[in-house]
Amino acid sequence: MEKERENMEEQLKITRESKGILNMHPQKFAMWLFMLTVLMIFAAYTSAYIVRKGQGSWIPFDLPVTFLYSTGIIVLSSIFMQIGYFEAKKNNKGKVILFTVLTLLSGIAFLVMQFKGYGRLVDMNLYFSDPNNVSGSFIYVITGVHAAHLISALVFLIIVLITAFKVENIKDKLVRMEICTTYWHFLGGLWIYLYLFLQLNQ
Amino acid sequence: MSEIKTQNVHIDSHEEHHDDHAHHETFISKYIFTTDHKMIGKQFLMTGIFWALIGGALSLIFRIQLGFPEADISWMRPMLGEWITPEGRLDPEFYLALVTMHGTIMVFFVLTAGLSGTFSNFLIPLQIGARDMASGFMNMLSYWFFFASSVVMFSSLFIETGPAAGGWVVYPPLSALEQAIPGSGLGMTMWLVAMALFIVSTLLGGINYITTVINLRTEGMSFSRLPLTIWAFFITAVIGLLSFPVLFAAALLLIFDRSFGTAFYLSDIYIGGEALPQQGGSPVLYQHLFWFLGHPEVYIVIMPAFGITSEVISTNARKPIFGYRAMVGSLLGIAFLSFIVWAHHMFVSGMDPFLGSVFMLLTLVIAVPSAVKVFNYLTTLWKGNIVFTPGMLFSIGLVSLFISGGLTGIFLGNSAIDIQLHDTYFVVAHFHLVMGSAAFFGMMAGVYHWFPKMFGRMINAKLGYVHFWLTFAGVYLVFFPMHYIGIAGFPRRYYTWSSFETFSNIFQDLNAFVTIAAIITFAAQFIFLFNFFYSIYRGRRAPQNPWHSNTLEWTTPIEPGHGNWPGAIPTVYRWPYDYSKPGAADDYIPQTVPYSETPESNTDFENELAALEKESGVEEVDETKE
Ligand code: HEM
Ligand SMILES: [Cu+2]
Numbered sequence: 001m002e003k004e005r006e007n008m009e010e011q012l013k014i015t016r017e018s019k020g021i022l023n024m025h026p027q028k029f030a031m032w033l034f035m036l037t038v039l040m041i042f043a044a045y046t047s048a049y050i051v052r053k054g055q056g057s058w059i060p061f062d063l064p065v066t067f068l069y070s071t072g073i074i075v076l077s078s079i080f081m082q083i084g085y086f087e088a089k090k091n092n093k094g095k096v097i098l099f100t101v102l103t104l105l106s107g108i109a110f111l112v113m114q115f116k117g118y119g120r121l122v123d124m125n126l127y128f129s130d131p132n133n134v135s136g137s138f139i140y141v142i143t144g145v146h147a148a149h150l151i152s153a154l155v156f157l158i159i160v161l162i163t164a165f166k167v168e169n170i171k172d173k174l175v176r177m178e179i180c181t182t183y184w185h186f187l188g189g190l191w192i193y194l195y196l197f198l199q200l201n202q
Numbered sequence: 203m204s205e206i207k208t209q210n211v212h213i214d215s216h217e218e219h220h221d222d223h224a225h226h227e228t229f230i231s232k233y234i235f236t237t238d239h240k241m242i243g244k245q246f247l248m249t250g251i252f253w254a255l256i257g258g259a260l261s262l263i264f265r266i267q268l269g270f271p272e273a274d275i276s277w278m279r280p281m282l283g284e285w286i287t288p289e290g291r292l293d294p295e296f297y298l299a300l301v302t303m304h305g306t307i308m309v310f311f312v313l314t315a316g317l318s319g320t321f322s323n324f325l326i327p328l329q330i331g332a333r334d335m336a337s338g339f340m341n342m343l344s345y346w347f348f349f350a351s352s353v354v355m356f357s358s359l360f361i362e363t364g365p366a367a368g369g370w371v372v373y374p375p376l377s378a379l380e381q382a383i384p385g386s387g388l389g390m391t392m393w394l395v396a397m398a399l400f401i402v403s404t405l406l407g408g409i410n411y412i413t414t415v416i417n418l419r420t421e422g423m424s425f426s427r428l429p430l431t432i433w434a435f436f437i438t439a440v441i442g443l444l445s446f447p448v449l450f451a452a453a454l455l456l457i458f459d460r461s462f463g464t465a466f467y468l469s470d471i472y473i474g475g476e477a478l479p480q481q482g483g484s485p486v487l488y489q490h491l492f493w494f495l496g497h498p499e500v501y502i503v504i505m506p507a508f509g510i511t512s513e514v515i516s517t518n519a520r521k522p523i524f525g526y527r528a529m530v531g532s533l534l535g536i537a538f539l540s541f542i543v544w545a546h547h548m549f550v551s552g553m554d555p556f557l558g559s560v561f562m563l564l565t566l567v568i569a570v571p572s573a574v575k576v577f578n579y580l581t582t583l584w585k586g587n588i589v590f591t592p593g594m595l596f597s598i599g600l601v602s603l604f605i606s607g608g609l610t611g612i613f614l615g616n617s618a619i620d621i622q623l624h625d626t627y628f629v630v631a632h633f634h635l636v637m638g639s640a641a642f643f644g645m646m647a648g649v650y651h652w653f654p655k656m657f658g659r660m661i662n663a664k665l666g667y668v669h670f671w672l673t674f675a676g677v678y679l680v681f682f683p684m685h686y687i688g689i690a691g692f693p694r695r696y697y698t699w700s701s702f703e704t705f706s707n708i709f710q711d712l713n714a715f716v717t718i719a720a721i722i723t724f725a726a727q728f729i730f731l732f733n734f735f736y737s738i739y740r741g742r743r744a745p746q747n748p749w750h751s752n753t754l755e756w757t758t759p760i761e762p763g764h765g766n767w768p769g770a771i772p773t774v775y776r777w778p779y780d781y782s783k784p785g786a787a788d789d790y791i792p793q794t795v796p797y798s799e800t801p802e803s804n805t806d807f808e809n810e811l812a813a814l815e816k817e818s819g820v821e822e823v824d825e826t827k828e
Contacts (some may be wrong), residue, residue: 026336026413033409040447044494048455048487052466057482071726129463131479135466142453 031179038149042190045142046197052134053201059133060202063195064120067143070113071195077106078188085181091171093164103184107154114147125154128136142194150187156180205471235346237338238764242345243324244656247649249352251731252318256356257307259723264300267292269717271700285364294697298367299385301695303359305370310400310715311355313503313641315348318442321506321648322411322435324656328755329429331420331772333765336413340406347403350476351396358392366393369695371492374467374485376600380458381473390460394453401446401453408439408446420754422774427793429753429778430516431522433530437537438502444541451489459483486551493544501540504604505533507644508575511597514651515579515776516665518594519586519725520777521653521791525578532571532578539568549617550624558617565615572608576601587782589788591749592666593651606678607636625695628688631681639677646673649734654748658761661739665733669726673751683712712714752778752792775815776808 084099126136160180163173206728276290285296315357335341358365367385368376380387413714415436458464467488516523545561579601610632653661699705747756758766780791786803
């Protein structure tokens, strides 16, 4: 009995200790599930948009071209991110840091661009809190919720960056890098979808 | 090659330096901020029980109003204060708040968090052979988000303007305009905050459940050998993951409408003769978004109960579950269909009638997989060697309640009939039988069945029988009469109908009857409560495998520690339903027994498997690694 207890306690430590390695795979998987939930939020918004538009009395709008520029920036950032990931695979610490920083900067540029886009929208008399024009509010909500997720990805990037600075062998942290890359591409792809969606359903 | 092997390999390499953790588990790390899935499951259970009592008590208050509208209830004033008018009546506004909070609490806090949270957490690692959830930390967060959500929701009961009062579905404009009713103010804000936290909790839990089931199954635990409990929890989590974000999205728009001046859901509203500025919003849009969660939600509630019932019925009928594949298939079918029937809650919302008939068709189709489940339960029971444990009785109770309530669903699913029945007590009767009571019975079945594993002691069966029969008779006496009241046209969520002749003369007796039955049923739950807490401390010590069950959790020590199995994790060789197998020595063969050890009961195919086992060296799997 006593022996069994000890044995048990030993195992306990082991599960805790081994967690880092054990969870590698599950973490990636969990990220996919998380992206699924994010996708559902936007599925909800875009369908709500279509349903609402179908009901008539819809005020059409022109999407500011700033959003096209931000689309370009996000594509660029994804390229940086991917190169960074390849460099991590080659265990090239310096390059990893460089490209992560580039991704980070272009991510911030994206957000700035979105913000400028809001300025354009205001110039066009499209406000977020407009009691008479729901189409304007929709643009803000859809892009805003996307931006909120992008900020979470920026935080993730910073974590990756800190990790990259700290570890000797960046290759050991490849999974973290990979998860971050996946998430980043996902948000980029999501933005392209949202942009096209808004463009096609003005 | 499963993770387990990696784990074992890992064990060796780290043998030397593990002296710092675990030895001194403090009270806080063991009972409060624990990452042990078993303790987290119990935390969900205790919180769920607490909420069930609150939710039940609220319902008694409004039931007294419905059953005895003339009664003087000033004796409740010490508890309810200003909500009792000077004449000793219930405040009508508070009535609405009671109904709303009762619904919210029961659907989300008891039957979602209390049921899925308890049993998914407790059983998934134990039954698939894992040491814990994929991420103990996320699991802990999941509970604490739920706890925070509970605190907010609970506090909203005590604020001056009262809790949310627009119904558990919080339809705008009631929920969107602060000035609509008192409950639309701070109470509604707190409701939204609580639900946002709740959704985060559910998603964290769900991601964990799914990841664990997919990634951490032990050697040999293929999907076709998973106990049906796990299948049910797994699919439930998938449904939750797909539907809760939509509620989150809908709630966010509601928040914008409430506080940021948008008009997603609002249009053409006059208050006191004055027009509000909002134009062009659509309240029906909210209904679509809400029910896209709302309908799957009802299956999130019932599916874990299905899973538990499958397990308990098979074990206690001493028979393999009838149609394992059909059971899994029907779960998948229900899960799929549950996403495309939501508009049956909106037949009379002004929706296009053609669209209505599409949803009607899809709704009626869902009766098919539901019926498959019922028939399989009944055929599993048929000619079984039934052992009537309290858990078994509650499972059979679930089947009965699910049939009674499911039949009325078919009435409601017809859009033409629903014009008469919508928003009457008929609907209330329907969902309390099919969802409320059935899922509650599933939860009770689970508690009685896994109590020995949870607390290492047996729960008293005699008291369990008394509890069962009182509850079983009770819920039928409460909810069956509601069908008649509903067909007569009583609307739900109304404070009083006594100004209608028919209702006050003919149906008042029936309403009073329902109320008395509800009080007795509620009182009967205290038998359970006593039994539960008494047995935790004083119950008879549990044997290793009290129900002679096949699943893995019974191979752990009677009171498993963190990590579940002291030695290596057992390997699985067969499905979990080898009960009363012809030729076998015992009437059950646990999942850990290889086919090569049971030549007397093997089929030809299983003999081939046995040969394969020999080739791959059954016994060596773990021993060599130690
Ligand atoms: C045979 C299958 C079923 C059919 C055809 C069916 C049909 C319906 C319909 C048409 C309504 C809307 C009634 C109205 O508001 O006018 C309804 C309400 C409801 N059903 Fe079912 N149902 C079925 C099974 C279930 C199951 C299995 C559950 C839960 C586990 C469930 C839970 C509910 C709930 C909670 C409501 C009321 C929601 C509310 O308005 O507050 N139903 N059902
Ligand atoms: Cu439904």
